[in-house]
Amino acid sequence: MPELPEVETTRAGLAPHLTGRTISAVTLRRPDLRWPIPPEVAAQLPGQRIDTIRRRAKYLLLDTHAGSALLHLGMSGSLRVLAPDVPVRRHDHVDIALDSGQVLRFNDPRRFGCLLWQPAGETHALLRDLGPEPLDDAFDGDYLFRASRGRRAPVKAFLMDQRIVVGVGNIYAAEALHAAGISPLREAGRIARERYVRLGAEIRRILAYAIGRGGTTLRDFISPDGAPGYFEQELSAYGRGGLPCPGCGTPLRQALIAQRTTVWCPRCQR
Numbered sequence: 001m002p003e004l005p006e007v008e009t010t011r012a013g014l015a016p017h018l019t020g021r022t023i024s025a026v027t028l029r030r031p032d033l034r035w036p037i038p039p040e041v042a043a044q045l046p047g048q049r050i051d052t053i054r055r056r057a058k059y060l061l062l063d064t065h066a067g068s069a070l071l072h073l074g075m076s077g078s079l080r081v082l083a084p085d086v087p088v089r090r091h092d093h094v095d096i097a098l099d100s101g102q103v104l105r106f107n108d109p110r111r112f113g114c115l116l117w118q119p120a121g122e123t124h125a126l127l128r129d130l131g132p133e134p135l136d137d138a139f140d141g142d143y144l145f146r147a148s149r150g151r152r153a154p155v156k157a158f159l160m161d162q163r164i165v166v167g168v169g170n171i172y173a174a175e176a177l178h179a180a181g182i183s184p185l186r187e188a189g190r191i192a193r194e195r196y197v198r199l200g201a202e203i204r205r206i207l208a209y210a211i212g213r214g215g216t217t218l219r220d221f222i223s224p225d226g227a228p229g230y231f232e233q234e235l236s237a238y239g240r241g242g243l244p245c246p247g248c249g250t251p252l253r254q255a256l257i258a259q260r261t262t263v264w265c266p267r268c269q270r
């Protein structure tokens, strides 16, 4: 599944091809992805200039004067900029043609992705209750400390709650908790401020590093399963249950927390 770094890398890779371009046509090869594609997408976008391509959480927004196309890659989606004569493949559901002659093509085999419409000046319901971006100034360990008071959920579930902070998925929550020496099982409301300061810094460091790595290997995450192959071999905890902890050699433990597989070191993480 594309995580925040892959989506940010997608945004950065697409921006030079999209920014300032006028949309000449929209082709929908099916009426829906995860949800129906609203009629405004095909009705309003042609003739509009793309002012910016932004990311919010794992959503991408193509901003125009009339409104924004709101895209999510879901489990298996990918966006590519292609010459118009590249043959349409199976699962190529949407083409957005540009005045450059290129086409932005949305492929999504499993159709957990979406293409929605956000009218100018409004915030789509999906974006309304999202927490801060982990790389924005509004996010740090002090923020996590304040937000966690009175919360009884395990800290890993707390970090993965999009209303608290966006884009800290299973991989990055596991890695940041390992780096900060905090057990994923610990109750969020019972962790001291200085430990959250360290955790906040580790979340930012790990995500920034992953984005930096993704930025040079655009092809890797466009693989059909969206696996972050460029980063996987550098993971300390995620996907390594039973293997030795890179910090101390103790076998890493594995359990389900909030229905997600979680790996941690029983010695380094308290």
Ligand SMILES: [Zn+2]
Pocket: 245, 246, 247, 248, 249, 250, 265, 266, 267, 268, 269
């Ligand atoms: Zn350890």
